[in-house]
Every structure is written in C-alpha cells, then in structure tokens.
Amino acid sequence: MPSAFDKLASTRRHVRSGGPLFSAGDPFGSLYGVQGGFFKTSVVDGEGRWQVTGFYMAGDLLGLDGIGAGRYQLTATALEDSVVAVMPYPPDLQCELHRMLSREIVREHRLMLLLGSMHAEQRLAVFLLNLSRRLQRRGYSPLEFHLRMTRADIGSYLGMTLETVSRLFSRLQEQGILEIRQRRVRLIDIDRLRAIAEPA
Amino acid sequence: MPSAFDKLASTRRHVRSGGPLFSAGDPFGSLYGVQGGFFKTSVVDGEGRWQVTGFYMAGDLLGLDGIGAGRYQLTATALEDSVVAVMPYPPDLQCELHRMLSREIVREHRLMLLLGSMHAEQRLAVFLLNLSRRLQRRGYSPLEFHLRMTRADIGSYLGMTLETVSRLFSRLQEQGILEIRQRRVRLIDIDRLRAIAEPA
DNA sequence: CGCCCAGTTGAAATCCGTCAAAGATGGTGG
DNA sequence: CCACCATCTTTGACGGATTTCAACTGGGCG
Numbered sequence: 001m002p003s004a005f006d007k008l009a010s011t012r013r014h015v016r017s018g019g020p021l022f023s024a025g026d027p028f029g030s031l032y033g034v035q036g037g038f039f040k041t042s043v044v045d046g047e048g049r050w051q052v053t054g055f056y057m058a059g060d061l062l063g064l065d066g067i068g069a070g071r072y073q074l075t076a077t078a079l080e081d082s083v084v085a086v087m088p089y090p091p092d093l094q095c096e097l098h099r100m101l102s103r104e105i106v107r108e109h110r111l112m113l114l115l116g117s118m119h120a121e122q123r124l125a126v127f128l129l130n131l132s133r134r135l136q137r138r139g140y141s142p143l144e145f146h147l148r149m150t151r152a153d154i155g156s157y158l159g160m161t162l163e164t165v166s167r168l169f170s171r172l173q174e175q176g177i178l179e180i181r182q183r184r185v186r187l188i189d190i191d192r193l194r195a196i197a198e199p200a
Numbered sequence: 201m202p203s204a205f206d207k208l209a210s211t212r213r214h215v216r217s218g219g220p221l222f223s224a225g226d227p228f229g230s231l232y233g234v235q236g237g238f239f240k241t242s243v244v245d246g247e248g249r250w251q252v253t254g255f256y257m258a259g260d261l262l263g264l265d266g267i268g269a270g271r272y273q274l275t276a277t278a279l280e281d282s283v284v285a286v287m288p289y290p291p292d293l294q295c296e297l298h299r300m301l302s303r304e305i306v307r308e309h310r311l312m313l314l315l316g317s318m319h320a321e322q323r324l325a326v327f328l329l330n331l332s333r334r335l336q337r338r339g340y341s342p343l344e345f346h347l348r349m350t351r352a353d354i355g356s357y358l359g360m361t362l363e364t365v366s367r368l369f370s371r372l373q374e375q376g377i378l379e380i381r382q383r384r385v386r387l388i389d390i391d392r393l394r395a396i397a398e399p400a
Numbered sequence: 401c402g403c404c405c406a407g408t409t410g411a412a413a414t415c416c417g418t419c420a421a422a423g424a425t426g427g428t429g430g
Numbered sequence: 431c432c433a434c435c436a437t438c439t440t441t442g443a444c445g446g447a448t449t450t451c452a453a454c455t456g457g458g459c460g
Binding site for chain 4: 401402403404405406407408409410411412413414415416417418419420421422423424425426427428429430
C-alpha cells in the first residue's frame, strides 16, 4: 500500500545501509514514506541505554514521533540501502494521518502486551508471524524471507538478549518448525509456530 | 493543563469507580478529556491475556486508539469516580491533536524501552518518578501522593507480577528510599530513587 | 588471505514468576 | 456499630527461564 501519501512527496532521499534517516534531537521537518529498503527506529535515554522500537519497510511511514515536540524523538537507521519519499509537514493529509497515528498507537500497545506478558519464545513467534504477514501483504513470500536486522536488533525489539534470540532460533529449528541459516528464514510448520504464539 | 480541548466538550460524563468509559470493540464516537478522577487502559488479546498499558489523570486524553479502526481497541476503566468531557469526533482540533498523538507515540516508545531493557527495580523507580512529575505539573505534591491503582495494575503496566511489585516496594522502604503504607507513598530520598532509575 | 563482526553454544548465576498462606483494609448489611 | 466478606497486600520457599560471561565458529569485505 504505497498509499495516498506518495503523491505528496516533494523529493526523494537515498540512505545508505547503516546511515541515519534522522536522529533523535534533529529538528522536525518532514515525514518519510518508505519506498524501498528497510529501517529500524530506536530510542535512547541520556545514559546510553537504547532499544529498537520498530521496523519499517516499503509503505510504512516514518517521522511521526517528531510532530509533537518539533524534534525527532527517535533515531531511524537504514538496515540496507533505502529510498524514502520526503513529505514536508504539514500537508493536507490530516484524516489519513489520524488513522495512521492511531494505528501506530494501537500497534505499540500490542507490542507492550508482547513485552510485558509473554515468554521469550512466544515473543519471537509473534514477531516472525507478524513479519511474515506484512511481507505477504506486500507481495513477497510469507514463508521464506530474509531478515534485514541483526540478532541484537531483534533482541532489543523483543526485550531479550541476542544470545536468547539465537538459542530460540536454534530450538525452533531443532523442532522442525523453521529453517534458519544466517538471516535466511524458511517457515516450515507455520501452524506450530502459531500455536507457540497463541497458546490456547 | 485542561487545554483547548475542554472547550469542545459537548457534554460531560460521570463514570463510577471500576466502571468502563469504553470497552475494546465498542464503536468509536468520541474522544474523552479527563476532567477529574483516574483511569487505566488495558489491551486484551483473544486468549484472555491482558495488560494495563497506561494510566490517565486530569488533563489527559482518552480514546485516540479508536480513530484508526472505527472501534475502540483498548478498554478504559475508571479507578475512582471520575468525570470526562465528551468530545464528539471529528472536531477541528487537528493541529493540537497531531501533537497529542505524536506525544502519545513517543511516550509508548519510552515505555517499551522500560519494558524491554530495564530490571524490575528500575522500572518501578521510573514509574514512580514519572508519576511524581506528572502530579507536580498538576499542582500536587511530588513527594507524597496516593496511588490510585492496585499492585496488580502497576505490575501489569510494568511487565511484572503483583508480588514482585510488592516486594520491591518493601525493599525500597527498607532502604529508606520511600515510605509506603497501602497506597500512600512518600518519597524520602528522591536522589537515590533517581540513581536507581538511571544508573550511570 | 586475514580481519572483524555476527552468530552460536556452554556453564554458572540470578532474577523473577509461581504457588501458597496469612494479614490488612474497606465496604455492606444485619 | 460491629461482624463479615471480598479484595488487596505482604511474605516465604522453590524452580525455571534468561541473562551474563566466555570461548569458539563462520562469512563477508577489504
């Protein structure tokens, strides 16, 4: 869903893998619609603690966090070479914007549910299924895909250490639920994965 | 900060302690500005797992979660007898609304940082300091206040069990950092509390 | 070809959840 | 006014899931 937003793009911007689209503290100016590539957002507090709080792919909107304070509150980093549509704010997309904002909020509440009340294995299962669904919507294979992020990124996002992520992948592989080689994932038994994500 | 929103209130509504302001699944119709009292919001997934995701007091806005899907996604429950300003949607508060939405999003990212990367004691310290600050802004004492929510609510919000919350309160009390009797809190050594919340 | 970052795996420590029981509080009705 | 009950809170013991620390492996890129 490249959506109505893209029409409002005044220009495009390319970001190299590893580079920042914007950093926490930068003055807010634009929203960004991801056209291609992959991003992560993270928060940092003054003490150097940080956490990945979201992953964004084509069709997603970045920069909403800057509307409130006039400065971006998050840092958005490209995980591969990427292209975004730059949309100077404020354009006249109030209504659709509202929906996006609200959806984002709901998404985050759900993520909190994840972080606050599920075991590590469940969190990873939910994460994989969610990723799979989002890829499918965009026309990619939901069963075989490439993780754009490191184990550390996933761990940070899910509130666990990278070692735990690694161990869980290994365990799911032993159980024949998926195959993972590096960042290449193949979901073999999606039903069992769902069962892990949503224990009756 | 009762803010510009209150002017838009068409009516008021009273909600009894324990009663719902709105429930997940209800059709969306209005936003609610809290005028007095105290609310919690929670999410549930189909399997009965649930989690408190926020606490709201006078000046806060409730119901944003319903804009996206046309139905409320969260359940808002009064923790004491409360009054809200009912604001039928959509009024013309686009701009201020954007800021609120965005701020809400940022708030949640920060909460995820809390949930995902801090130990239980830190989380509780952050929670208390945050509450203290919000109360101060509203003209109440930042050092002595009344918790409106149960240990279970706090635990759910912070991703831990009610027993852990209770034990942590006891420990902080033993250390002379605060005094807690039931829901009455007195912060004695706020600097040490900060030190726990933000270890260098 | 070799370095370096990412990933894997193991062992030990620990934090926190679970289960269980007892103590406090506040509201209600007799 | 008091007794009783439901709800909330505290505390203890125990076990298990994750983190931590550490060593090792393997690709990818210069």
